[in-house]
Amino acid sequence: TDFIFYSLESGPWDIPTMEAFMTAMTEASGDKKSHPVTLRIPPIRADREAALTHVAEGIAAGVEGIVFPHVESSQDAELAVSAMGSRLWPINPSGDLINILLIEDQEGIAVAREIVGTPGVSVAIPGPGDLRRAYEGDMQAVETAIQTVLAACKEFDVACGITAGVDDIAERLAQGFKLIIVNQPEALSVGLKESGRE
Helix, strand or coil: CCCEEEECCCCCCCHHHHHHHHHHHHHHHCCCCCCCEEEECCCHHHCHHHHHHHHHHHHHHCCCEEEECCCCCHHHHHHHHHCCHHHECCCCCCCCEEEEEEECCHHHHHCHHHHHCCCCCCEEEECHHHHHHHCCCCHHHHHHHHHHHHHHHHHHCCEEEEEECCCCHHHHHHHCCCEEEECCCCHHHHHHHHCCCC
16 A cells, blocks of 8 residues: 555544554554555535644644545635645645545535646545435446546546445556555555556
8 A cells, every 4th residue: 555544534633543553653664664644634614724723733743645525616625725835746846745635525526627626636536435425326426426526637637536446446547547545455456456566
């Protein structure tokens, strides 16, 4: 794996426990560099001021990326960019922080092009699980939504991510997805083989 998703989207906001997790990972890695951590914060829509605090606390704790769930507008995307500061890639080509925007509601899909086209977006991901709920199980609508985000990513040269497993990781890589969140450990070896990294 290239990085770890650490989620504080729901439940208590507990940075000290995340820091303990990161310290344990560093100690366990020995001579190797430990995996970067990306922190999933509560949705911006819940509290915009709190989102800014969450980002600042996450960066101060040493995460290398912030995951913004349920991004629904270009205003949300602009906050996700501005909150990251001067270390954000790709605005800073040598930056060491990324933002990952999850577009997983009908509201966000309707304006996916505006969200993804916001200057400074590092990665965009259509979230299949939440989209399944948003479209009440209509899998054709879910796939259309996923392809809408992918098309916007290709248009604006933004890395696009997706959750995938053994059965669909090869197809998703062929479609042009650059970041894969695996939902099965076995998918790692399949993905590495398909991407030529094995």
